[in-house]
Amino acid sequence: QVQLVESGGGLVQAGGSLRLSCAASALSISYYAMGWFRQAPGKEREFVAAMRWTDSTTAYADSVKGRFTISRDNAKNMVYLQMNSLKPEDTAVYSCAADRYIGTYDFTSAAWTHWGRGTQVTVSS
Secondary structure (H helix, E strand, O other), rough: OOEEEEOOOEEOOOOOEEEEEEEEEOHHHHHHEEEEEEEEOOOOEEEEEOOOOOOEEEEOOOOOOOOOOEEEEEOOOOEEEEEEOHHHHEEEEEEEEOOOOHHHOOOOOOOEEEEOOEEEEEEEE
């Protein structure tokens, strides 16, 4: 059974940094596109970042470009989201997602096959 387990969330002051991790089991991320999404209270889930497995092409939401970086360690079967210059509006539950066949044109959609339960990130002002 595929599992994606996020960790690394917490409480941080505005301007600070956090690194989220996503551990995958029962699939090899070497052959999966990996993504990060977030959902704030009372809001819909939104796309944050994603990476193709074929050539590691990345995509980011405009709101996080230049501040967040997605990366992967295929040997450890882990995906990371480095978040710098955090803002209070980044407060949300962050979830990772995986899909074998998703195209870049679908990165921002809910079409991903596998989802983690998420980790809470709270940014205080």
